[in-house]
Amino acid sequence: MNDRHGIGLTSQRARNRLVDQLRGMGINSEEVLDLIRNTPRHLFVDEALASRAYENNALPIGFGQTISQPYIVAAMTELLLTTGSVSRVLEIGAGCGYQTILLSKLAKQVFSIERIAALANRLRERLHELRVVNVRVRHGDGRLGWAIHGPFDAILIAAAAGVVPQPLLEQLAIGGRLVMPVGVPGEQTLTLIRRTEEGLSEEALQRVSFVPLIDGVG
Ligand code: SAH
Numbered sequence: 001m002n003d004r005h006g007i008g009l010t011s012q013r014a015r016n017r018l019v020d021q022l023r024g025m026g027i028n029s030e031e032v033l034d035l036i037r038n039t040p041r042h043l044f045v046d047e048a049l050a051s052r053a054y055e056n057n058a059l060p061i062g063f064g065q066t067i068s069q070p071y072i073v074a075a076m077t078e079l080l081l082t083t084g085s086v087s088r089v090l091e092i093g094a095g096c097g098y099q100t101i102l103l104s105k106l107a108k109q110v111f112s113i114e115r116i117a118a119l120a121n122r123l124r125e126r127l128h129e130l131r132v133v134n135v136r137v138r139h140g141d142g143r144l145g146w147a148i149h150g151p152f153d154a155i156l157i158a159a160a161a162g163v164v165p166q167p168l169l170e171q172l173a174i175g176g177r178l179v180m181p182v183g184v185p186g187e188q189t190l191t192l193i194r195r196t197e198e199g200l201s202e203e204a205l206q207r208v209s210f211v212p213l214i215d216g217v218g
Contacts, residue, residue, distance in 0.1 A: 011042055014054035021056055022074050029078045035102045036074055041067075043126070044096040061096045063116050063218070065211055068158055072190075072208060073099050076156055076179050079192060079205075081106060083177050085153040090171065092142030093158035093213065097123040100135055103156070110135040111149045113142035116218040141216055145171040152176055159213035160188045169193065169200060181210040 019037050027033060042053035045067055049059050058066040077099070080086050089107040094100050094114040100123065103110045112135055114120040120139040127135050138146060142157070143165040150171035157168070157180035164180055172178050172195045181188040190205040 011040065011054060015041075018054045018056060018070055022071055025056075025071055027071070027074045027078055029081060031106070032074050032078045032081060032102075035077070035105055036070060039098070039101055039105075041070065041098055044098040044101075061119070063119060065095055065116070065119070067096045067098055068210075073102065075206075076158075076190070077102055077106070079179050080154040080156060080177055083192070083194070084175050088149075088151075088153045088173070090146060090150070090152040090155045090168075091158070092145075092156070092168070093211075094123050094137065095119055095158065097126055099156070099158060100127075100137075101130065101132065104132050104135045107154075108134065109149075111138070111146050111152070112136065113138045113140050113146060115139070115141055115214060115216070139217065143167065143213060143215070147171055155179070157181070157213065158210065160185070160208075160210040161213040164191070164193060165213075169195075172200075181208045185212065 015037050019033050042050040045053050045059050056070050058069045061067050086106045087108045089103050089110045091112040094112040100112050117139050120137050124137050145167040151173035152171055153173050153176050155168055155178040160181035174195055176195050178193040180191055182191040183189050188208050190208045192203045194201050
């Protein structure tokens with residue numbers, strides 16, 4: 001049995017502990033908590049960091065990027081899940097793909113964009129290994145969205161910018177919600193945007209800290 005398996009066996013306890021912690025921080029959705037409990041986050045980080053995968057922390061994934069903190073992944077997922085349909089989902093900033101996998105278990109179809117080619121390729125391999133068939137990964141600039149597959153019921157952006165890119169707003173279905181960290185580095189607010197028949201509405205939620213949404217592809 002190799003180290004990877006050893007971590008796998010001991011990690012169920014660590015995952016349960018993480019779930020208890022997230023519950024204590026206000027995550028209420030049993031569906032989301034079950035997803036966290038059943039998803040092997042250690043497979044999404046470097047082997048050297050695997051033993052820390054169930055701490056409630058962001059961790060480096062290379063290329064100056066981080067896997068988002070479990071609490072914030074859970075909070076964003078819960079937000080989309082409890083406010084409407086998550087059938088057709090667009091994710092911007094897939095990174096290592098941990099959030100992508102959670103979304104794939106809730107959605108009928110996930111469209112995921114990542115600007116760093118190596119991360120996008122690694123994610124495709126991971127999805128293949130994990131036999132996830134309802135996710136399409138695109139290497140590109142997520143600020144443009146993925147119009148031919150829209151409109152989307154839910155859009156999740158895992159990188160911060162001063163404003164929500166206009167194409168993403170345009171690709172939101174009626175009844176759709178978009179969640180994104182909005183603001184300058186160090187001063188971002190998780191923002192929920194809803195599209196109704198009447199137009200767009202915006203709600204500022206909690207303070208967060210994300211890496212920036214960057215122009216173009218890496
Ligand atoms: N949810 C991911 C978060 C990774 S950090 C995870 O938990 O692993 C944010 C990611 O957004 C990085 O991988 C970064 O490369 C990507 N990113 C930044 N700007 C982007 C853009 N314009 N289009 C697509 N991806 C972008």
